[in-house]
Amino acid sequence: MKKRNVLIYLTLVFALLILVIGWYIASFLTREPEPTSFSGEQAYSDVQSQVAMGPRTPGSAGHAQIREWMRMELESAGWTVKIHESSRLGHPIYNVIAKRSDEAPQIILGAHYDTRFFADNDPDPNKHTEPVPGANDGASGVAVLLELARSLPEDTVPVWLVFFDAEDNGRIEGWDWIMGSRAFAEEISIAPRAVVIVDMIGDADLDIYLERNSNPIIRAEIWAVAERLGYGDVFIPAEKHSMLDDHTPFLEAGIPAIDVIDFDYPYWHTTQDTVDKVSAESLHAVGDTLWHWVVEQNTQP
Numbered sequence: 001m002k003k004r005n006v007l008i009y010l011t012l013v014f015a016l017l018i019l020v021i022g023w024y025i026a027s028f029l030t031r032e033p034e035p036t037s038f039s040g041e042q043a044y045s046d047v048q049s050q051v052a053m054g055p056r057t058p059g060s061a062g063h064a065q066i067r068e069w070m071r072m073e074l075e076s077a078g079w080t081v082k083i084h085e086s087s088r089l090g091h092p093i094y095n096v097i098a099k100r101s102d103e104a105p106q107i108i109l110g111a112h113y114d115t116r117f118f119a120d121n122d123p124d125p126n127k128h129t130e131p132v133p134g135a136n137d138g139a140s141g142v143a144v145l146l147e148l149a150r151s152l153p154e155d156t157v158p159v160w161l162v163f164f165d166a167e168d169n170g171r172i173e174g175w176d177w178i179m180g181s182r183a184f185a186e187e188i189s190i191a192p193r194a195v196v197i198v199d200m201i202g203d204a205d206l207d208i209y210l211e212r213n214s215n216p217i218i219r220a221e222i223w224a225v226a227e228r229l230g231y232g233d234v235f236i237p238a239e240k241h242s243m244l245d246d247h248t249p250f251l252e253a254g255i256p257a258i259d260v261i262d263f264d265y266p267y268w269h270t271t272q273d274t275v276d277k278v279s280a281e282s283l284h285a286v287g288d289t290l291w292h293w294v295v296e297q298n299t300q301p
Contacts, residue, residue, distance in 0.1 A: 038151050038291045040284025046073075046143035047135055047202060047283070051275050055131035056115045056138065058091060058166055066113055067096060070146065070163055074098045077149045079161070086183035088166065089174060093183045096163040098149060105160040107294060108195045109148065110246055111141025112167030112180065120171075121269035135275045136265060137168065140202030144287045148294075151287075157297045160192075164246050178246055185249035194218050195257035197247045201286045202278035203262050208286075209240035213251060214258035222260070225296070226289040234285045240264075260286065 049069070053062040071081045074096075084095040096113070099105065115134030119127050145161045152159065162184065170177030196218065201208065210219050226235035241263045250257035267273040 038147055038284060038287035040147075040280035040282075040287065042150070043140075043143040043147040043283040043287055044202075044278065044280035046146050047139045047278050048275055050113075050139040050142060051133055051135050055117075056113060056134060057117050057131055058114055058169070063114065066142075067094060070096055070113065070142065073146050074149050074161070077146075078154070079149055084184055084188060086180075086187060088179040088183055089176060091166060091175070091179070093180050094165045095180050095184050096165075098161040098163075099159070100154065101158060103158040104190050105192045106157040106194070107159045107297065108162055108190075108192045108250075109145055109159065109290065109294075110162040110164055110181070110195065110197045111145050111199060112138060112164045112246055113142050114138065114165055114168055114180075116168045116269055117172060117175075119269055119271045119273075122271050124271075127271045130271050132168075132269055133271065133274050134168075135273050135278050136200050136202045137268060137273055140200060140278055140283060141198040144198050144201060144283055144290070147283075147287055148291060151291060152294060155298070156294050159294060167246055177244055178248060181246035182249045185253050185255075192255060195247060195250045195255055196222070196290065197245055197257065197259045197261075198286060198290070199245055199259065199261045200265055200268070201260060201262060202282050203265050204277060204279035204282060206234050206262055206279075206282040206285065207236055207264055208234055208260060208262050209236050209238055211245075211247075211259040211261060212239050212242040214247065215251070215256040218256055218258045222258070222289060222293050225293045226285070229289060229292060231285045231289055234282070235289065260290075 053065050056062040056066045074081050079098040082097045086093040115138045116132040119130050119132045165180035169175040223235045243259050245259045247257035247259040
């Protein structure tokens, strides 16, 4: 009699266990997917990948390699990639455009992918003719855009990610600053409601001040999001620098644009602009802020 009771008890326990497991599996399969968020660690890995390509100066092997690499990363994330080809001062320009649909963009997020020919700010004059590694000045902005490509929901307002060429070689004979973004602004007929440029935003000691030339409304929106997310120590609500950067041609065309940049970077245009000067935490602070700002545009009138 006792053996029979034990058998019945074990059978009931087993049946209950099967029901619990079945409920758990069913709930897991029908659960809404967790929202994808921005990964600073992945962005940091993307910085490492770019620097490993060597100099990405216009016309170099690294310059061609990074375009192909960006294309593959973007397409694997579900974006359509087009190359805007142009020329300035006799140099070919290759701006990389990523979009999810044929709709005109309401938002453009941009960064430059080229690096500088000469480290002419290096404290060692013997290194002035060496190329800049470009971990922060170039790779950090690209990394943030690539991780946004992977993590932004598909139902955002229409967004273009634009990787500008030939930004970083002014003050060099035969070259100028921001040639890629100028070509884009002059030749691509669009009127987004906001252009946001990210440049030099990976500094491990990150302090992003309000750039003086930037559109004050967009600045205020993004800085408010950063404050709400806990990045008020990084996005500092005070004006400091006036920059000539890839936002400038859009401002000149009457398009609201801002520059998100930490220009207080001691390794700017030196051979010390290396991966160890960049941090995943800084990349995450900027990427997470922009991720939320873009997603929240769906609620804007």
